[in-house]
Amino acid sequence: MSCRCGRAAQMAKRCIDGHQGAFKTPTLREVANTAPYMSDGSLQTLEEVIEYYDKGCRPNQWLSPKIKALNLSAQEKTDLVEFLKALSGEVTWYGKEEELKRTKPLAIASGS
Numbered sequence: 001m002s003c004r005c006g007r008a009a010q011m012a013k014r015c016i017d018g019h020q021g022a023f024k025t026p027t028l029r030e031v032a033n034t035a036p037y038m039s040d041g042s043l044q045t046l047e048e049v050i051e052y053y054d055k056g057c058r059p060n061q062w063l064s065p066k067i068k069a070l071n072l073s074a075q076e077k078t079d080l081v082e083f084l085k086a087l088s089g090e091v092t093w094y095g096k097e098e099e100l101k102r103t104k105p106l107a108i109a110s111g112s
């Protein structure tokens, strides 16, 4: 049932307005296996992500003034990409989600 006084709608609007341009910072775990990157999928590789940050991201009305161009050296860029890759392992279950759902939980996980 919806609220008749319109207060809930007003609060929801305020909440939505207050979060325009805000993004939840995503986990970097397994990031080498989760391209394309950013909420719009506009960056295809980790190298592109580093270039994006190096240039100070894309100018937009919500960008924090604290975000500046980094002017990284080629070595620093390579190091950052390698660091991001190090956060990723060999994931064996991508593309096998349906198969996994049919698999019995491990005895140790179910406690039996």
Ligand code: HEM
Pocket (backbone or CB within 6 Å): 023, 024, 025, 026, 027, 028, 031, 034, 036, 037, 038, 039, 040, 049, 050, 053, 080, 084
């Ligand atoms: C050089 C330093 C940084 C590196 C290497 C880095 C790395 C990344 C990567 C790889 C992604 C894409 C994740 C994905 O799409 O799965 C990402 C997205 C993001 N990062 Fe960073 N990040 C850095 C600095 C920062 C800083 C300083 C902030 C916040 C102040 C930040 C906040 C975010 C947010 C909010 C997103 C999601 C953006 C969107 O969905 O469009 N990052 N970052």
